[in-house]
Amino acid sequence: MKKQFGILVDTTQCIGCMACEDACADKWGFPHTEVHELSCQKNTVVQQWGETYVPRLCMHCENPACASVCPVGALHKTADGPVVYDESKCIGCRYCMQACPFQVPKYQWNKPNPKVTKCNMCYDRVEAGKQPACVEACPAQARIFGYRDDLLDIAKQKTKDNPRTYIQHIFGETEVGGTSTIYLAGVDFAKLGFKTDLPKTQLPQYTWNIMSKIPDYFVWGSTLMTGFWWLTNRKKKVAEYEANLKRRGTDGSDGE
Amino acid sequence: MAAMENKMNMRNIYFQVKNWFRHMTFWKSIFLILMIAGLYSTVVRFAFGLGAATNLSDKFPWGLWIGFDVLCGVGLAAGGFVVAASVYVFHLDAYKALIRPAVLTAFLGYVLVVFALLFDLGRPWNIWHPLVMWNPHSVMFEVAWCVMLYTTVLALEFSPIVFERFELEKAEKMVHSVIVPLVILGVMLSTLHQSSLGSLYLITPEKTYPLWYSGNLPFLFFLTAVAVGPAMVTIESFLSSRAFHREIELSILSRLGKVSAVALAVYLVLKIEDMINYNLAPYLFTFNLEGILYWTEIVAGVVLPMVLLIIPQVRASKRGLFCSAILIVTGFVLNRMDVSITALERHYAVNYFPSWMEISITMMIVAAGFGVFALAAKNLAVFPKEERAHAENYEVVIVDSESSLEALKHLPETVQVETRVRTKD
Numbered sequence: 001m002k003k004q005f006g007i008l009v010d011t012t013q014c015i016g017c018m019a020c021e022d023a024c025a026d027k028w029g030f031p032h033t034e035v036h037e038l039s040c041q042k043n044t045v046v047q048q049w050g051e052t053y054v055p056r057l058c059m060h061c062e063n064p065a066c067a068s069v070c071p072v073g074a075l076h077k078t079a080d081g082p083v084v085y086d087e088s089k090c091i092g093c094r095y096c097m098q099a100c101p102f103q104v105p106k107y108q109w110n111k112p113n114p115k116v117t118k119c120n121m122c123y124d125r126v127e128a129g130k131q132p133a134c135v136e137a138c139p140a141q142a143r144i145f146g147y148r149d150d151l152l153d154i155a156k157q158k159t160k161d162n163p164r165t166y167i168q169h170i171f172g173e174t175e176v177g178g179t180s181t182i183y184l185a186g187v188d189f190a191k192l193g194f195k196t197d198l199p200k201t202q203l204p205q206y207t208w209n210i211m212s213k214i215p216d217y218f219v220w221g222s223t224l225m226t227g228f229w230w231l232t233n234r235k236k237k238v239a240e241y242e243a244n245l246k247r248r249g250t251d252g253s254d255g256e
Numbered sequence: 257m258a259a260m261e262n263k264m265n266m267r268n269i270y271f272q273v274k275n276w277f278r279h280m281t282f283w284k285s286i287f288l289i290l291m292i293a294g295l296y297s298t299v300v301r302f303a304f305g306l307g308a309a310t311n312l313s314d315k316f317p318w319g320l321w322i323g324f325d326v327l328c329g330v331g332l333a334a335g336g337f338v339v340a341a342s343v344y345v346f347h348l349d350a351y352k353a354l355i356r357p358a359v360l361t362a363f364l365g366y367v368l369v370v371f372a373l374l375f376d377l378g379r380p381w382n383i384w385h386p387l388v389m390w391n392p393h394s395v396m397f398e399v400a401w402c403v404m405l406y407t408t409v410l411a412l413e414f415s416p417i418v419f420e421r422f423e424l425e426k427a428e429k430m431v432h433s434v435i436v437p438l439v440i441l442g443v444m445l446s447t448l449h450q451s452s453l454g455s456l457y458l459i460t461p462e463k464t465y466p467l468w469y470s471g472n473l474p475f476l477f478f479l480t481a482v483a484v485g486p487a488m489v490t491i492e493s494f495l496s497s498r499a500f501h502r503e504i505e506l507s508i509l510s511r512l513g514k515v516s517a518v519a520l521a522v523y524l525v526l527k528i529e530d531m532i533n534y535n536l537a538p539y540l541f542t543f544n545l546e547g548i549l550y551w552t553e554i555v556a557g558v559v560l561p562m563v564l565l566i567i568p569q570v571r572a573s574k575r576g577l578f579c580s581a582i583l584i585v586t587g588f589v590l591n592r593m594d595v596s597i598t599a600l601e602r603h604y605a606v607n608y609f610p611s612w613m614e615i616s617i618t619m620m621i622v623a624a625g626f627g628v629f630a631l632a633a634k635n636l637a638v639f640p641k642e643e644r645a646h647a648e649n650y651e652v653v654i655v656d657s658e659s660s661l662e663a664l665k666h667l668p669e670t671v672q673v674e675t676r677v678r679t680k681d
Contacts (some may be wrong), residue, residue: 069396073390091382204459210474
């Protein structure tokens with residue numbers, strides 16, 4: 001399998017300069033604002049939680065719920081790692097927004113021909129051999145771009161070498177089966193607005209358990225129904241025949 | 257010649273429409289108000305986007321249109337597959353009188369669901385995309401195919417009635433010859449579809465309030481659909497018996513009531529299993545909105561109607577049947593709204609309540625459904641023949657001797673009498 005890219009976000013390093021937000025806005029042609037919430041005009045933001053600045057962006061899950069629920073495959077996980085969106089396929093059902101455990105996909109609510117918006121790890125730049133715009137803009141090494149496996153090693157090394165700075169938890173290593181964006185923190189992730197009770201299972205597995213049984217259900221179900229039809233049909237025919245015999249019997253004739 | 261006939265027809269329609277407006281009644285004016293309000297909201301929705309017309313947001317992407325129009329709309333159409341399976345697959349001939357209204361309701365229900373989807377989808381002009389762009393991992397993909405195929409099957413199941421009206425015997429015969437496989441396909445698709453609406457919420461275990469999350473969601477949705485199908489048929493029978501002055505098929509409906517009772521009983525068992533498996537005790541005994549709604553659902557929507565329908569005296573009475581059916585339907589709607597809206601509000605930390613425009617579009621769609629049903633009932637043989645005579649303001653008198661036939665001749669001249677003599681065979 002091809003090695004997948006990822007982004008390591010070190011929240012202990014972030015200085016809250018918002019250079020990443022600006023670089024991202026420029027990349028997508030969004031306006032520069034002081035609102036630090038993901039929206040259809042913000043694909044990455046930096047939020048302040050107590051003393052800590054927390055950059056936020058798409059987690060680019062290993063097995064993304066958004067891509068698995070999209071009925072038309074408008075979202076998909078590329079072999080390189082980024083989860084990307086194809087506007088031309090989208091029907092606008094917003095199931096991706098409903099399914100994403102991190103509430104990343106946003107919507108253009110006030111457009112007559114709306115699309116879903118989310119970070120795509122600057123897929124075009126990555127394909128061209130460059131870093132994502134936000135990583136390039138970061139002056140503090142709070143965002144590091146590279147292969148996910150390597151980033152995970154770096155993260156593990158960092159937490160091992162600096163147990164005073166870091167808590168022993170790499171967010172995204174196992175959450176929902178692993179994500180391509182991974183986080184380091186100095187305080188408990190729950191205090192930084194992260195959901196710490198996420199299952200370790202890849203979310204699409206929950207639906208696949210059922211979906212994979214549909215072909216069987218179809219074959220067995222329709223066979224069973226046909227069987228019932230045959231049985232009750234036969235019962236009806238026999239009843240009719242017997243009624244016929246009886247009537248003939250009372251008429252005094254012999255019947256067949 | 258044909259052109260002239262056409263012209264006559266057009267004039268006829270024109271007069272009918274004129275008549276409709278001239279004799280304005282309470283219900284007709286309500287209908288008109290709903291239509292006008294709905295159309296206004298439609299314009300806003302498509303001109304300025306979903307945000308302008310709805311209370312949906314990034315924090316709450318699915319609302320009334322998914323929760324009510326789609327989840328409830330599909331569920332309430334379940335009478336179609338329950339009755340069709342009983343008659344064609346299980347040869348329960350007693351239910352034959354119910355099949356046409358049930359299939360018509362199901363068909364209209366599905367058409368309206370598709371109609372509602374056109375409002376909810378951000379890019380409704382791409383609604384055909386699932387035909388060619390496949391993602392078999394997506395429940396929504398399955399839902400899309402089920403809706404498309406099952407709506408087609410329902411149209412075919414209903415088509416003989418239309419062919420009959422226009423005397424297209426060949427076409428009618430053709431459909432009749434394939435009706436059994438068609439019904440089996442319909443049952444498979446609709447059961448799949450009912451359950452897949454529950455599967456939609458399987459992927460959000462961490463978002464759904466624990467009382468409503470379960471790995472059994474598809475089975476729970478299926479069972480409630482089986483319970484609500486007969487209840488809808490019952491309510492429909494009562495309403496149409498009032499509107500078209502016809503008798504109610506009480507004995508058949510009371511037998512259908514048993515189907516609901518059994519489905520509710522199995523549902524209750526699964527619910528209790530969930531309470532144990534997911535350790536729901538702390539949530540069950542927390543006094544909050546979720547708790548109240550959950551208990552209302554279980555007690556008023558499941559246990560009460562189940563107990564009522566088990567009692568033979570209740571099943572034998574019009575009132576008992578009607579009340580049980582109302583309870584089941586209310587419980588069903590509450591359940592769907594809870595799973596799709598209430599269960600997610602706490603996680604998203606929002607209080608979603610639909611905007612008046614969302615409500616007006618839903619009301620417009622429901623009103624249109626009622627309107628089309630009435631139109632079909634008037635012009636097609638949806639109900640058995642005698643009842644159609646009632647619908648056309650005839651009285652049907654069945655007499656069994658020559659002398660009483662004589663008596664009919666002494667009626668005042670203003671009453672037109674048409675007699676048909678049926679001899680005993």
